[in-house]
Amino acid sequence: MDWKEFYDTRVAELDPDDHLSQVGHTVHGQPIPEDHLLALQAQMAAELQIGHSDRLLDLCCGNGIFTRPLSEQAEAALGVDFSSAMLSVARRDFPGPNLRYEELDVSDIASLSDRPEAPFSRVMMYGAWQHFDLGVGQRILEDVLSISSDDLRIVLGFVPDFDLKHNFFDTPERRAAHEAYVAAGTDAFGNWWKKDELVTIAGDLGLTCEFTDLPAKVHAARYRFNATLVRG
Numbered sequence: 401m402d403w404k405e406f407y408d409t410r411v412a413e414l415d416p417d418d419h420l421s422q423v424g425h426t427v428h429g430q431p432i433p434e435d436h437l438l439a440l441q442a443q444m445a446a447e448l449q450i451g452h453s454d455r456l457l458d459l460c461c462g463n464g465i466f467t468r469p470l471s472e473q474a475e476a477a478l479g480v481d482f483s484s485a486m487l488s489v490a491r492r493d494f495p496g497p498n499l500r501y502e503e504l505d506v507s508d509i510a511s512l513s514d515r516p517e518a519p520f521s522r523v524m525m526y527g528a529w530q531h532f533d534l535g536v537g538q539r540i541l542e543d544v545l546s547i548s549s550d551d552l553r554i555v556l557g558f559v560p561d562f563d564l565k566h567n568f569f570d571t572p573e574r575r576a577a578h579e580a581y582v583a584a585g586t587d588a589f590g591n592w593w594k595k596d597e598l599v600t601i602a603g604d605l606g607l608t609c610e611f612t613d614l615p616a617k618v619h620a621a622r623y624r625f626n627a628t629l630v631r632g
């Protein structure tokens with residue numbers, strides 16, 4: 401899949417104000433309710449434990465719908481994404497006085513060491529970890545360590561759980577459609593992660609790793625989790 405083209409096209413085809421659909425926070429094609437979004441944002445705020453002196457990096461920030469509210473708790477924040485269409489929406493609809501957006505592929509984040517917001521003490525990736533496999537995921541986390549401070553805390557949010565995949569593909573029709581997409585090379589879901597894989601990567605990099613469930617009322621709680629990785 402060419403994910404950059406996928407997301408640029410999706411933003412171009414949607415209503416400019418349909419922020420939740422742009423970043424795929426939908427259930428059966430409908431944007432999630434406002435209180436579900438607020439619950440997910442509150443969970444990220446609690447797990448990131450952002451203080452006034454923290455410098456936040458949001459990897460794959462999309463249109464900034466999570467970046468903006470979380471940036472309000474930080475000293476400085478940087479959102480990066482490789483979709484120029486997403487970033488146009490972010491700069492227009494989710495700006496902040498201490499928040500900057502930059503077009504960048506996460507494979508290039510080691511280059512962020514010279515930015516004014518670096519070194520980062522809080523790093524998040526929400527709803528995008530499925531785009532990376534074990535090897536790439538490990539490299540991303542290595543690069544995160546190289547541009548971050550000793551008090552680093554990372555939260556990977558909304559990670560698809562390999563062991564709960566059956567809760568997503570929960571009807572024969574959905575399973576058949578998924579298999580057809582995979583066979584055609586157009587699977588828009590990405591990589592389902594095993595928690596053990598994250599524990600192994602984190603351990604190799606000297607990070608602790610803990611998991612939390614999403615708020616129960618959220619549909620995705622049936623097949624996604626959050627992971628918090630802490631340095632030292």
Ligand SMILES: C[S@@+](CC[C@H](N)C(=O)[O-])C[C@H]1O[C@@H](n2cnc3c(N)ncnc32)[C@H](O)[C@@H]1O
Binds near residue numbers: 460463466506507
């Ligand atoms: C499902 S959206 C989630 C956006 C946002 N984090 C949220 O939850 O609202 C996934 C985002 O990941 C970005 N993305 C995927 N692969 C990327 C990469 N290699 N480098 C930078 N951004 C990437 C896409 O452009 C898209 O904006």
